[in-house]
Amino acid sequence: xxxxxxxxxxxxxxxxxxxxxxxxxxxxxxxxxxxxxxxxxxxxxxxxxxxxxxxxxxxxxxxxxxxxxxxxxxxxxxxxxxxxxxxxxxxxxxxxxxxxxxxxxxxxxxxxxxxxxxxxxxxxxxxxxxxxxxxxxxxxxxxxxxxxx
Numbered sequence: 001x002x003x004x005x006x007x008x009x010x011x012x013x014x015x016x017x018x019x020x021x022x023x024x025x026x027x028x029x030x031x032x033x034x035x036x037x038x039x040x041x042x043x044x045x046x047x048x049x050x051x052x053x054x055x056x057x058x059x060x061x062x063x064x065x066x067x068x069x070x071x072x073x074x075x076x077x078x079x080x081x082x083x084x085x086x087x088x089x090x091x092x093x094x095x096x097x098x099x100x101x102x103x104x105x106x107x108x109x110x111x112x113x114x115x116x117x118x119x120x121x122x123x124x125x126x127x128x129x130x131x132x133x134x135x136x137x138x139x140x141x142x143x144x145x146x147x148x149x
Contacts, residue, residue, distance in 0.1 A: 038134040039081040042107070049109045055083060056102040057134070064097055076101060076113075078134045085113045092120040 001009075036054045037047070047053065055076055063075035063082075071088045074097075085103055095101065095118060103115035 036102070038078045039076055039083040040078050040134070042083055042113075043081045047107055049107050052104070052106055054102055054104045055085065055113055055115075056100070057083075059095070059097050059099055059101050061097045073112075076103065083113050084111075085115050087115040087118050089116075089118075091118055094120040096120075 036056055037045070039055070039057050042053075042055065057076040057078040060075040060077045060082055063073075065073045067073075069088075070090075071086060072091060073084065073086045075082045075084050077083075085105075086108075087103065087105075099120060102119045103113065104117045104119075105113060105115035108114045
């Protein structure tokens, strides 16, 4: 074999090894990725029960119901559609009605979103990008420009 053939063989082998490693990484990550969904997207798509997703929007006014076993149920809305959510655990201090929230969990067999984590906005200017875009598309949130107007 000439030097040129050895070099091309080495480059080809390295390329194949890199492609196999990359495909294995993507297969593993695909099962662990969690995508953000708005309430409208959840109602429009046929998301199967048990599929892990992130749900984001605003906590609907008057929807928070506390039970005595540290479980809370509330509704997340993007002002067009609403999804019922249940969560068992301690909520963030800034969780309240009318505020932005992102929940992570699965849709139960009864259609209620069962959250295992809840994230609330951390200051006046924070809104998850996807939630802000969904609300801006419907004309209900202007972000930083709202204070200036």
